[in-house]
Amino acid sequence: xxxxxxxxxxxxxxxxxxxxxxxxxxxxxxxxxxxxxxxxxxxxxxxxxxxxxxxxxxxxxxxxxxxxxxxxxxxxxxxxxxxxxxxxxxxxxxxxxxxxxxxxxxxxxxxxxxxxxxxxxxxxxxxxxxxxxxxxxxxxxxxxxxxxxxxxxxxxxxxxxxxxxxxxxxxxxxxxxxxxxxxxxxxxxxxxxxxxxxxxxxxxxxxxxxxxxxxxxxxxxxxxxxxxxxxxxxxxxxxxxxxxxxxxxxxxxxxxxxxxxxxxxxxxxxxxxxxxxxxxxxxxxxxxxxxxxxxxxxxxxxxxxxxxxxxxxxxx
Amino acid sequence: xxxxxxxxxxxxxxxxxxxxxxxxxxxxxxxxxxxxxxxxxxxxxxxxxxxxxxxxxxxxxxxxxxxxxxxxxxxxxxxxxxxxxxxxxxxxxxxxxxxxxxxxxxxxxxxxxxxxxxxxxxxxxxxxxxxxxxxxxxxxxxxxxxxxxxxxxxxxxxxxxxxxxxxxxxxxxxxxxxxxxxxxxxxxxxxxxxxxxxxxxxxxxxxxxxxxxxxxxxxxxxxxxxxxxxxxxxxxxxxxxxxxxxxxxxxxxxxxxxxxxxxxxxxxxxxxxxxxxxxxxxxxxxxxxxxxxxxxxxxxxxxxxxxxxxxxxxxxxxxxxxxxxxxxxxxxxxxxxxxxxxxxxxxxxxxxxxxxxxx
Numbered sequence: 001x002x003x004x005x006x007x008x009x010x011x012x013x014x015x016x017x018x019x020x021x022x023x024x025x026x027x028x029x030x031x032x033x034x035x036x037x038x039x040x041x042x043x044x045x046x047x048x049x050x051x052x053x054x055x056x057x058x059x060x061x062x063x064x065x066x067x068x069x070x071x072x073x074x075x076x077x078x079x080x081x082x083x084x085x086x087x088x089x090x091x092x093x094x095x096x097x098x099x100x101x102x103x104x105x106x107x108x109x110x111x112x113x114x115x116x117x118x119x120x121x122x123x124x125x126x127x128x129x130x131x132x133x134x135x136x137x138x139x140x141x142x143x144x145x146x147x148x149x150x151x152x153x154x155x156x157x158x159x160x161x162x163x164x165x166x167x168x169x170x171x172x173x174x175x176x177x178x179x180x181x182x183x184x185x186x187x188x189x190x191x192x193x194x195x196x197x198x199x200x201x202x203x204x205x206x207x208x209x210x211x212x213x214x215x216x217x218x219x220x221x222x223x224x225x226x227x228x229x230x231x232x233x234x235x236x237x238x239x240x241x242x243x244x245x246x247x248x249x250x251x252x253x254x255x256x257x258x259x260x261x262x263x264x265x266x267x268x269x270x271x272x273x274x275x276x277x278x279x280x281x282x283x284x285x286x287x288x289x290x291x292x293x294x295x296x297x298x299x300x301x302x303x304x305x306x307x308x309x310x311x312x313x314x315x316x
Numbered sequence: 317x318x319x320x321x322x323x324x325x326x327x328x329x330x331x332x333x334x335x336x337x338x339x340x341x342x343x344x345x346x347x348x349x350x351x352x353x354x355x356x357x358x359x360x361x362x363x364x365x366x367x368x369x370x371x372x373x374x375x376x377x378x379x380x381x382x383x384x385x386x387x388x389x390x391x392x393x394x395x396x397x398x399x400x401x402x403x404x405x406x407x408x409x410x411x412x413x414x415x416x417x418x419x420x421x422x423x424x425x426x427x428x429x430x431x432x433x434x435x436x437x438x439x440x441x442x443x444x445x446x447x448x449x450x451x452x453x454x455x456x457x458x459x460x461x462x463x464x465x466x467x468x469x470x471x472x473x474x475x476x477x478x479x480x481x482x483x484x485x486x487x488x489x490x491x492x493x494x495x496x497x498x499x500x501x502x503x504x505x506x507x508x509x510x511x512x513x514x515x516x517x518x519x520x521x522x523x524x525x526x527x528x529x530x531x532x533x534x535x536x537x538x539x540x541x542x543x544x545x546x547x548x549x550x551x552x553x554x555x556x557x558x559x560x561x562x563x564x565x566x567x568x569x570x571x572x573x574x575x576x577x578x579x580x581x582x583x584x585x586x587x588x589x590x591x592x593x594x595x596x597x598x599x600x601x602x603x604x605x606x607x608x609x610x611x612x613x614x615x616x617x618x619x620x621x622x623x624x625x626x627x628x629x630x631x632x633x634x635x636x637x638x639x640x641x642x643x644x645x646x647x648x649x650x651x652x653x654x655x656x657x658x659x660x661x662x663x664x665x666x667x668x669x670x671x672x673x674x675x
Contacts, residue, residue, distance in 0.1 A: 078559070099561040110559055116552035118619045119545075127549050128561035130542045140540040183560075 026053045027090065029191050029222045030075060030106065035084035036246075037070050044070040045246045047084070051239070052191055052222040057213060059225045059233035061266050062243035068226050071243065072193050075224065076108035077101030102128075105190035109180040109197060117169030121161060124168045125150040125183050153186045154179065158208070174205030181212045185219065192216050193224045198232050210236055230262040242266060356613035357625035359664040363611065363657070364628050364635070371639035378642040381518045388520065391634030392527035393582060394604060395627055399527075399534045400578040401602075402609035402626040404571045406538070408551035408618030409465035411454060411575045413473040415601030420476050421447045421583030422593040423484055426493035436501040444580045450476070451576025455569030477599060484595035497591040509581075510588040523585055527627070534623035547571065552619030607654065608633050611661035632657060 032050040036043065045067040052058050062068045073079040074086060077095030085092055088104050095101045098108070115124045122143075131142040131149075147164050154161060159178050161171075168176060177197045184192050194213065198206040213236045217223055227233050233240060240257060242250040242265045250257075250265045352358060371378045378387075401414055411417075421443045429439030450472065458468050481491065488494055496502055512519040538544040546567045549557035558564045587593055610616060611632055612625025636653050640646075 076559070097561075098559050099563075102561050108559065110556070116549050116556050116619065118552045118615075119548050123545055123548070127545060127557065130545055132542060139542075140536075141542065141545065143540075 026055070028053050028087070029089065030224075031085075031087040031090075032071075032075070032081075033085040033087070035074065035081045035086055037074060037079060038082045043246060045074075045081075045243075048241075048243070048248050049251065050224075050241055052224055054190070054222050055217055055220050056238040057217050057223040057225050057236050058239045058241065059227065059237035060241050060243060061226075061228060061230060061233055061262070062249075063228060063266070065245075066243040067246040068228075068243055069195070070246075072108060072195055072224065072226055075101070075191075076106060076193055099128075102187075105188060106193065107184035107187065107189035107191070108193040108195065109177065109184055110195045115168045115176055115180060118167050120165045121154075121168050121171070121179065122147045122150040122164040125153070125179060125186075129187055149186070153182045156182070172205065174201050174208055177201070177205075177209050178212060181209070181216065185216055185221070189221060191222045191224065193226070195226045196228070197225075198227060198229060206232060228266065230259060230266045234259040234262060356615075356620060356622045356665075357628055358613070359667075360612045360625050360628040360632065360661060363661055363664060364632050367632050367635050367639070367657075371635060371643065375639055375643035378639055381516070383638065383642060385518050385520050385524075387634040387638045388524045388631075389634075390637055391630045392521065392523040393585065394601075394608060394633055395527045395630030396523060396530060396585075397575075397578045397582050397601070398605045398608040398612075398626040398630045399530055399623060400571070400574040401605040402612065402614050402621060402623065403534060403538065403547060404575055405606070405609050405614045405616070406551050406618060406621040407547045407568060407571045408554065409458065409568060409571065410469060410606065411451075411572060412466065412469040412602045413450070413454065413476055414469075414575050414579060414605055415598040415603075416473055416476040416480060417447060417450055417576065417579035417598070418583045418586065418601065419480050419593060419595065419598035420450065421580045422587040423480055423493055423595060425584065426496055426587055426593050427484065427487050429496050429499055430494045431487055433499075436496055436499050436505050439496075440505060440584060443583065444577075447576040447580035447583070448573050449576070450579075451573035452569055454575075455572035458572070459565045459568060473602065480595045480598075491595050493593045493595070495591040496587070502588070502591075505584070506588040508588075509584045526581070527630075531623055531627045538623055543567070543570070548619060550618075551615075604633065604654075607658050610665075611658060613665050629661075632661075 028051045030050075030052040032048055034047045034049060036046040036048065038044065048067070048071060050058065050060070050071070060068055060071060070079065074081045077098040077100050080094055080096065086094065088106070093104070095104075101108070116127065119127070123146075126146045126149075131146050132139050133142045133145075134140055150164060151161075159175055159182070161175075168179065171179070181192070181194070181197070194209075197209045197213075201209065210232060213223055213225060217236070223236075225233060225237065234254075237254060239253050240250065240262055241248060242262070377383055397414060397418065401411060404411055424446045425436065425439035425443035427439075428434075428442050429436045432438070454465075454469055454472055457463070457472075458465050461468065484491060484493060509522075511522045513522055513525065514520070538547060546557065546562045546564075549562050550564050550567045554564055583593075586597075608629035609621070609626045610629070612622070612627065612629030614621030614625060633654070636657060637650055640650055640653065
C-alpha cells in the first residue's frame with residue numbers, strides 16, 4: 001500500500017509528506033489523551049480520548065453541539081487544545097495552522113468548506129499544493145499535468161467529469177465530497193478526517209461516499225469519520241466514540257456494540273428512557289416499541305448481539 | 317500489502333448512469349459561444365465596442381489617431397491603478413484608500429526631495445517604501461482585527477487625506493508641493509515615468525505601454541502562477557482556502573501591497589508630469605478604480621474576475637471621459653454617463669454569467 005502512496009506523493013511541489021510505512025503493530029497515528037478545549041469560559045470539550053490507527057475507521061458520533069466540530073478542529077489544526085494531550089506518531093504536538101497538520105499527513109474534508117465553488121475542478125483539486133515548473137521568475141503552474149493527474153485520480157475514484165474547467169460549484173454535493181476525498185488521498189494523507197460527509201447527501205450518494213471511506217481504509221489510512229448517522233457509522237466503522245455535551249459518553253470497538261445500542265446512545269440514551277416514562281403518562285403513546293433501559297446499557301454487548309447487529313446493518 | 321487499486325471499490329463507475337467511454341454523458345459539451353461568454357471580460361468587451369461605435373458616430377474628432385492617444389492616456393493612468401485594485405477585489409477585499417494613496421506617494425517623493433535637497437530618485441525610492449508600507453498596514457490591520465476591508469481602508473483613506481493636506485501645509489505653507497523640476501535626476505525620472513513615444517507622427521504617453529505590460533503581467537500572475545490560484549481562492553472561499561493550506565494572510569497582505577505599488581507608480585507619473593502635486597487630489601478616484609474593475613467583470617464579492625476585464629473597463633472610462641468632450645457635450649454629464657455605464661455593465665455581466673453557467 002505504501003509504495004502506491006509514495007508514488008502518488010511524488011511530483012507534488014508542496015503536497016504533504018509522502019506516506020510513511022504504516023507501523024507494523026498498528027501504533028496509533030493520532031491520539032488524544034484527556035483532551036479538551038475551552039472558548040473563554042465555555043468548555044466545549046473535556047476529557048476526550050481518541051485513538052486513530054492505520055487501516056481503521058474511527059467514528060465520532062454525537063448530536064448537534066456535542067463537540068464533534070471542536071474535536072476535529074483540534075486535530076486538523078484550525079484550533080488548539082487547552083487541556084490534555086494531542087499526539088501524532090506518539091509525539092505531543094500543537095498545530096497552529098492547518099498547513100502544519102497537512103504536513104504531518106492529517107487531511108480534513110470539511111462538510112461545508114471543502115472547495116471554492118467558482119474555481120474550476122482541477123484548480124480546486126490542487127489548491128494549496130499546486131504543481132509548478134520552470135525556474136523562479138518564470139515559475140508557472142503546470143496546468144497540463146495538474147489536469148491530467150486530477151482526471152486520473154477522479155477516475156480512480158469513479159468520478160468521471162467531462163470538463164475539468166467547470167466550476168466545482170456546478171457539481172453535486174456527493175461529487176464535491178468525493179473530489180475532496182480523492183484530493184486528500186492523492187496528497188498522501190495518512191489520517192483522513194471526514195466532517196459529516198453524508199449529512200447533506202441522498203441515499204445513493206451517501207453510499208458512494210461510504211465506499212470511498214472503505215477504499216481509503218483499505219489503502220491503510222486512518223480515518224476519522226464524523227457523523228450523526230449511526231447506520232452510516234456502523235457500515236464502515238471499527239471503533240465508535242459518542243460525544244455528548246463535550247464529553248465522551250461511549251467509546252467502544254465494533255465487537256462490543258450493536259447498531260441498536262449505538263443508535264440509542266446517539267439518541268440520548270438514558271434521557272430517552274426518561275422521556276419514554278413521561279410520554280407514557282401524558283396520553284396514550286405506545287411506548288412498548290421504544291427502547292428501554294436494557295438497550296442503553298453501555299458496551300456490555302455479547303458477540304451474539306454483534307452478529308445481530310451485522311444482520312441489521314444489511315437491512316438498514 | 318494488498319494494493320488499493322484491487323481493493324478500492326472506486327475502480328468501478330460511481331453510478332450505473334455513467335456509461336463506458338469515459339464520459340459522464342449528462343453534461344453536454346458547452347458550445348464555443350457559451351465558453352466564450354463564460355469569460356469574465358466578455359460583457360465589458362461588448363460594452364467597449366458599443367461605446368466606441370457610439371462616439372465614433374456622434375463625435376467626428378473622436379475618429380482621429382491623436383484622439384485615440386488621448387483616450388488611451390486617460391485610460392492608462394486610471395488603468396494602471398485599476399489592475400491591482402481588481403486583483404484585490406478578486407481576492408475578496410476593497411481598498412478605499414487607493415485614490416489618496418496615489419497623492420500620498422507623490423507628495424512623499426516631492427516633499428522629501430525638496431526639503432532635503434537630494435536627488436529625486438531618493439524621494440522616488442522612499443515613496444515606494446512608504447506606499448508599500450501603507451498597503452502592508454491596511455492588510456495587517458485587516459488580518460489582525462478581522463474588520464471588513466471597507467471599514468479598515470475607509471479609516472486609512474481619511475488618515476491619508478488629512479495627512480496629505482496637513483503635512484504639505486507644514487512644509488510648504490501651501491496646499492501644493494514645491495516644484496521639483498530643477499532638481500537632480502528630475503529629467504531622468506521624467507523620462508522613465510512621464511515621457512512620450514512617437515508612433516507614426518502621433519505621440520503616445522509612456523504610461524499606455526506600462527499599462528499594457530502590467531496588464532499582461534497581472535494576467536500571467538492570475539492564471540499561471542500559484543499566487544494567482546491563491547487570489548481566486550481567498551476571494552472565493554477564505555475558510556476553504558485556509559483549510560487546504562493556502563497562506564491567506566500572506567496573500568491578502570501582498571494584494572494590499574500590490575495596490576500600494578500601483579499607487580506609487582501612478583503617483584510618480586503625476587509628479588513628474590506636473591512637477592508639483594496638489595495635496596487634495598485623488599479623493600473619489602478609489603471609486604473610479606472599483607467601477608472600472610466591476611465594468612471589467614470582476615465580482616464585487618470576490619473570487620471571480622480577470623486582469624483583461626479591468627483594462628477594458630478603464631478603456632471605456634477613457635472613451636467616455638474624452639468622448640463627451642469631443643462630442644462637444646457639457647463635461648458635467650461625465651459622472652452621470654459613468655453611472656449609467658456601471659449599471660449597464662453590471663447587468664450585462666449578470667446576464668453573461670447566467671448564460672455561461674446555464675445548463
